Amino acid sequence: MKIAEVSEKYGLSLDTLRYYERIGLIPTVTRTPNGIREYGEMDIKRVEFIKCMRGAGLPIEVLIDYVALVQVGDSTVEARKEILKEQRELLAAKITDLQKTLELLDYMISVYENKILTKEQGII
Amino acid sequence: MKIAEVSEKYGLSLDTLRYYERIGLIPTVTRTPNGIREYGEMDIKRVEFIKCMRGAGLPIEVLIDYVALVQVGDSTVEARKEILKEQRELLAAKITDLQKTLELLDYMISVYENKILTKEQGII
DNA sequence: ATAACACCTGGAGTTAGCTCAAAGTCAAGG
DNA sequence: CCTTGACTTTGAGCTAACTCCAGGTGTTAT
Structure with a gap:
């Protein structure tokens, strides 16, 4: 899925999606050989999650921390649960x-x- | 009631109270002869209302409009209700x-x- | 092949809603 | 009398979360 489709589907602007990526909220987006973002299934799920949490007013800072823990792996399950x-x-x-x-x-x-x-x- | 007491009682900073006044959210605060704010009963009620509405995320703009209509008088009851x-x-x-x-x-x-x-x- | 279009980057600009700083006034206490 | 402390003003500064812009690349349609 390209960025425009994701933007359309979730009502987040292109700029917001790129912004979320650069601050570490969706750090896993792969690229085509010429640098175009190709959102995978997991990325889509993360966009959905982030959108939902942001909609509820969870601060970006908290979400960055959470996502960073997810990246680390299973050892952070407890910490994530606490957040x-x-x-x-x-x-x-x-x-x-x-x-x-x-x-x-x-x-x-x-x-x-x-x-x-x-x-x-x-x-x- | 002086500003410090109001601040204490409602958990709004001195700066925030003065800010609310200058943008028109609490335009009715009277002053002692030497310029010190003296919040009357109505002002206190308004502070309470504003605090509550702001806590629920109502935009300041909307509240300014509402308060301005209250200042105008009874002819604006319908418009206020709509807001x-x-x-x-x-x-x-x-x-x-x-x-x-x-x-x-x-x-x-x-x-x-x-x-x-x-x-x-x-x-x- | 050239124009239109979707994408890219880095960095600057914007908005809402406060929050702070500087410089001044006034009343009360030592 | 002088200092402390609570108040005053105006205007600037700050934070979060975008949002926009300029300049560039690559694909597609005429």
Whole structure:
């Protein structure tokens, strides 16, 4: 798969994909003899993973560390698990937070709706 | 309430509070005769609101618009409600997204746990 | 064979959202 | 009286994460 297809498929710009590669997030992309990137199955999976994690706000730094450990091999399984667990907890906390904000928004919207209704009915 | 107390109470830096004021997020802070900020009850409420919304990732731009409408008065109730509704939908979608990512993290962690267990048991 | 197109590189530029620094004012304590 | 400390302003600086640009190479279509 060439870079344009990957870009299209995952909604990441060409620049972003190349950027991710040069900072070490997708360091394994092979090249054709004339230097063109050819994303293999594993690269695609990694793009998917990175996109998902970035979408959840995991910092690039953390992902770089994680990917570097993957490159090292099986000896880093424990360390990798710890990174994921830590990020999992952060994410869970964040979701709880967002849900509270969502409730507040719903409440405020309902207040506005009552306000409008009251006005329409000429009450007050 | 002086700025240091507000900062302490809500975990926003002095600089951030002054920044929020100068960009129009908390435009109503009164001053003592010698120019010191004195946050009133409404200002405190607004700080709380802004902090909450920023925590959920609502862009400052949107909040500026919202706050500006509040300043205008009752005629903008409908427009304000629309802003909140739009942001509510975005937030709800985001939460759904994060939950999927959370599940993926949980799955990956469980895979790592099995891997480690298998290794400990000497199977494979 | 020449133009258009997709790709490449290295490095600079951009955006959001703060964060800091310098220089100044004012009130209280030793 | 002088220093300390909390406040003030303006404007510059910073970080994360892209995003763009200039100049170059290689393949494809007319």
